[in-house]
Amino acid sequence: MGDESAEVRDVLAFLQSTEPFASLDDDHRRVVEKGIEVAYFRRGTVITDAGDANDRLSLIRSGAVELMLGGTQLSARLGERDCFGYPSLIRRGPAQNTATAIEDCLLYRLPGATFHVLRERCADFRKFFDIDESARLRRAVARMEGDGPVAGDESGLAIYATIGSFLSGRPAVSGDPALSVGEAAALMAREDVSTLPLCEDGRLLGIVTDKDLRRRVLAVQLDLATPVRAIMTPDPITIGLNDTAMTALLEMTRRHIHHLPVIDASGALVAVISASDVLGQLGAHSLRIPAEIERSASAQELATATARLPDAVSALVSAGVDASHVTHYASAIGGSAHCRLLELAQTELGPPPVPFALVCFGSLARYEQGLGSDQDNGFVLGEGYDEARHNSYFAALAKRLSDGLAAAGYAYCKGDIMATNPDCRRDLAGWQSRFGHWIATPDPQAVLDSAIFFDMRPLAGEEELVKQLREGVFAQARDNRIFLSFMARAAASTAVPLGFFRNFLLHHDADEGDVLDLKRQAIAPIVDIARCHALARAIPATGTLERLDAAAAAGGLHPEAARDLAAGFEFLCDVRFRHQAGQRARGEPLSNLLPPRELSRFDREHLRDAFRLIRAQLDKLRSDFAGGLT
Amino acid sequence: MAPLWFADPRRRFERAFARAASQAPAGPLADYYAAGSPRLYTAFSDAELVCVDLETDGLTPQRDAILEAGTVPLVQGRLQVGEAKRTRFRPIQALSPASVAIHGITDDAAAEALREDDALAQLLPLLARRVLVAHFAQIEAEFLDRACRRVFGGPFVAPFVCTMQLQQRWFGGKPGEIVRLGALRARYGLPHYAAHDGVGDALACGELLLAQVAHKSGSPPSLAELLRR
Structure with missing residues (x-):
């Protein structure tokens, strides 16, 4: 009692359930509580004017606040538990936003001095109020990838299980180095080990x-x-009993090996684990699908194998495997399915009369396929192709491929970008003239429609045909500033949201939408930015992350921007996979549409950071390529 | 038309305050008066108030005792959470089960409390030179007055703002109708508070007053307009 102030339980309880105050220790949370002043603002009242001095951090206890940059441009709408006023405290300058109560507001306000003390003493508090959103985003990605998903108990994730926890207990089969090669081979055959x-x-x-x-x-x-x-391979790479499944998987992936000897703390051999032991531990049996695709004797058999892809992807996602590995995995499956179906069709129809290549476009070409992707493909027909004589063969081949893909879960392309469309079966010159037309006489709609064609890679057949096509197209695009300006403008026209307000998506024009289209409004703009830079520098890579890297290396993109966009891309893809895994678990159809109410606070805040970063980079793209014209 | 000077609550208060001050026997109560009367001729936005909530053993000042007083200062329109204070009074008799159920103050907790004279000596300086804010302020006024008379032999005189009366006066409602604090807060969209202790209720009452002042039409009110009539 005495001079000590009394705890106000409801205020403390609110702080205990509101980040970043929840993560403070009790003493520091008490410092916050003791510093709080409660103020009330009626709807329509200006709380702080842009340009005014601000000396407080405001935490919304109830109500809602709108922030307008410079008093004119909407920058955010905030609700209960959101904070504002900290950028000016951190910069020790005037407020940049006008903050207006758009509902009756009860605010908890903390003096700037207390805010600075907490920032100095508590690292998490400082990180929470970082005004550098790209740093926050990179940290979020690092947390997801390095330490596993944030929102869950990492120890429960299979990917973090130790090797020791899933060994079969069967003693390791080993041999004496003095054995002859023949004896060793006989031992391996007898014990059935590879x-x-x-x-x-x-x-x-x-x-x-x-x-x-x-x-x-x-x-x-x-x-x-x-x-x-x-x-023998002397001193082989080994793994310890206490290493995690994730470590083993990364080690195997990095070194292209399928087996690792496991040793205990004393260095003694305990077992040999295989890639399928590790993946089996992840519950995915993800390695079985490609093998089954290879072996399938019919489109139906293949469809049975690919039907397990969503489960495999969900298992990888819930095991904590990061999104770019998951998309590579799903894309590998997609690629194998195309190849095997083409082989099956050729078995039926006979060998092709002229050389040709199966080319894929869009997400499969970028190795960014998720679940529920459409098919986007075409044939590049080679030397000697004669429309009159050969068309029927390729039409039949395309029909079988496309039907097989549809049965395997890759829906027919709504835009008819499929080899079944005669327009997508062309010889090299035919494709070149088609691309040449888009590049030489661009119009906004055609640019939008043709964008995915610029992400292409060969899947089967004469890969050289696709390589030649791509090189020619990219060289032509690089030299055509007008075309590039159309691409940039098309990309920059995407309405990337501002953020969230309660359960709504907030747009620049203050409109509030019900759902976020994760693909169209956030992922696609980054893909577009990477594509523009790839075209501008004739970068051969098709993957978005690789393109960003290459663009930075070639000097077309600031390295920091490339790094930020990559972090944003990975974060968004991760959100998408987690969201789709949830949809699957609930038995809902897969979509990229995300109702904001289903987002965690962590995701919301980092999505908002990603949106801001994307908007800034789209503006930059427009000024770099389109001279700032809109 | 300006109110007649004798109808102005400030005049009535000043007369009562001066009389009580002149008669108070030496001690904490006399010190309270010696600190001076609060500034009443000012705008609400400049005023110094203190929100008070008493937890009592019942609703009859003549019979029941104060168990706890929670105070939260309200200065220039801001509630100072860091200055919140709780004063526990030692009960004169064993607590009734009914009141334990309401405010959760058990005999054990109350045993740590101060004797009534010491508790008042601690509480009165927190109230000095301030306008008091309470919901259904009649209870606070009567219990404090009764306790001061009993312990110090003199009345407790202070200007009060009553959020319940203010609601009826400014926004309509049946005169004399008792509307609970939580119910009234809900009308203003103020958050639900779970705790029912003196400090929590004092803060809750202060927030309600801020909401009422913000919602009053016309120019920002003077402190006089808020005072209990």
Whole structure:
């Protein structure tokens, strides 16, 4: 009692449930509580004017506040538990926004001095109020990728399970390095293992794999009496019992290996784990799908295999695998499905009368396929193609491919960008003239419609045809500033939202929408920016992240902008996958439409950061390529 | 037409305050008066007030005791949470089960409290030179007056703002009708507060007053317009 002020339980309870105050320790939260002044503003009242000095952090206890940059341009609408006023405190300058109560407001206000003390003492508090949204976004991505998803118990995620926790308990099969090659091979055959660790006094000296036997023995007709030590890989990469499944997966992916010896703390061999052990642990059996696609003898069989893709993707997502790996995985499956269906069709129809290539466009070409993607493909017909004689073969081939893809879950393209469309079956010159027309005489609608054609890669057949086409097209585009300005303008015309207000999506014109179209309003603009830069510099990469990297390396894009956009892209893709995994779990059809009420606070705030960054980069794109014209 | 000078609540208060001050026996009550009377001839936005809520053992000042007083200063239109104070009074008799259920003050908690004279000695300086704000202020006024008479032998005189009366006077309603604080706050869209202790209710009452002042039509009110009649 005495001079100590009394706790106000309701104020404390509100702080305890509102970030960043919730994460403060009790003592610092009490510092906040003691600094609070409560003020009330009636709807329509200006709380702070742009240009005025501001010496307080405001936390909305109830009501809503609108921020207008310079008093004229809508910049945000804030509701209960949102804070405002901190950028001017951090910059120690005047307020840039006019803050107006748009509902009756009860505000908790904290003196600037207290705010600065907390920022100095509490790292999380300082990070929360970072005014550099790209830094916040990068941190969010790092948190998702490095430490696993933020909003959950990481320890419960399969990807963070230790190797030791999922070993079968079966003792490791190992051999003596003094064995002959023939004896080692016999041991491997008997034990049905493809990898044999070789140990001396319990210490791992090296390993021999099926591949070693093939390449270092059979192919060179090595004497089977040679000691196996001579062909083993000495000092192999190993993994510890306490390492995580994620570490094992990354190690295998990075080094293109499928087996890892597991050792305990003393360095003794415990087991050998395979990629499928790890992926099996993730519950995905994700490796089985490509193998089943390869083996399928009909389009129906293939469809049975791809029907498991959504489950595999959901499992990877919930296991904490980051979005770009998941899209690469899904795109690999998509690519295999195309190739296998084409092979099946050729088995039926006979070999093609002239060389040709199957080319894919859009997300599959960018390795950014998610779930529920359409098919976007075409044929580039090679030397000797004769419309009259060969058209019927390729039409039939396209029909089988397209129907097979539809059965496998890749919907027919609504824009008819499919090899079934005669317009998408052209010889090299035909494609070149089509692209040439778009580039030489651009019009806004055609630019929008043709954009995905500029993301292309060969899937099967004569890859050289696609490579030649792409090189020609990109060289032509690079040299045509008018075309580039149309592309940039088309990209910049996307209405990227401002942020959220309660359960609504907030737009520049103060309109409030009900749903966020994650793909169209956030992901596509980044893809567009990357594509514009790729075209402007004739960058061969098709993936958005690779394009951003290459554009930065080529000097077309500021490295920091490239890094920010990449972080935004990864964050958005991750949100999309998590959202779609939720839709699947609830048995809803997959979509990119996201009602704001389903977003966590973490996602909302970082989406808002991503929107802001994208809007800034779209403006930059327009001024770089379109001379600022709109 | 300007109110007749004798009808102005400020005049009535000043007369009562001066009389009580002159008669108060030496001690905490005399100190309270010696600090001076609050400034009443000012705009609300410049005034110094203090929101008070008493938790009592019942509603009859003659019989029931104060158990706890919560105060939150309201200065220049801002409620100062960091200056919130709680004063616990030691009950004179064992608590009635009914009142324990309402404010959650048990005999054990009350045992840590101050004797009535010490509690008042702690509370009165928090109220000195301030206009008091309470919901259904009659209760606070009568309990404080009764306690001061009992302990110090003199009346407690202070200017009060009553948010319940203000609501009826400014925004209509049946005169004398009792509207609970929570119900009235809900009408203004103010958040629901779970805790019912003196400090929490004092803050809740202060927020209600801020809302009422903000919603009053016309020019910003003077402090005199708010005073309990």
